[in-house]
Amino acid sequence: MPLLPRVKTKRKSHSYFFRIRNKVRSVPLIESSRTISNGISGTPAYMSPEQTRGARLSEASDIFSLGLIFVEMLSGESLMRDMTALEIISALWRADFVESLTEKIPHEFRSDLIDLLAMAPDKRPTAKEMSRRMMELS
Structure with missing residues (x-):
């Protein structure tokens, strides 16, 4: 007995899974999934370089993501809105791209x-150091 019921169409019988799979394939990766096939998990536009490589995450990874959010907030623009998930991931491996964000x-x-x-x-500050800096700015 199949796990998913079959649906009769004009052409032939398809499972719900088949229809859902085709629907998901038509959606751009950045919108369709937070997990990419090699096990990387997260929203690509807010990933740290080590996260894009699938490395172990730490407080420093969160600090990098926070930096991306701050840059977006302060510049008033989405940094990577015109990029696909794979373009973002490969860009975050390059120091020159990350340096361009700091500008x-x-x-x-x-x-x-x-x-x-x-x-x-x-080379990134700790969460405690960031807290101290935020207090100084206020």
Whole structure:
């Protein structure tokens, strides 16, 4: 007995699974899934470089993501809106792309936020350090 019922169409019988699978394939990857086939999980536009490689995540990964959110908030634009998930992931592997994002940080905040987008996790501030910085800005 099949797990999913069959649906009669004009051509031939199809399972619900087959119809859903085809529907999902027609949706762009960035909108259709938060998990990519190699096991990477998350929203690509807010991933850290190590997350795009499938490496172990840490507090530093969250700090990078927070940096991306801050840049979007302060610049007033979505940083990667015209990119597909795979374009975003491959771009985040490149230091030159990440450096181009730091150029979007408004000048008055650049010194406080630029290291959030450091390629190396150990070069990013800790959550405690970020909390201290936020208190100083307020």
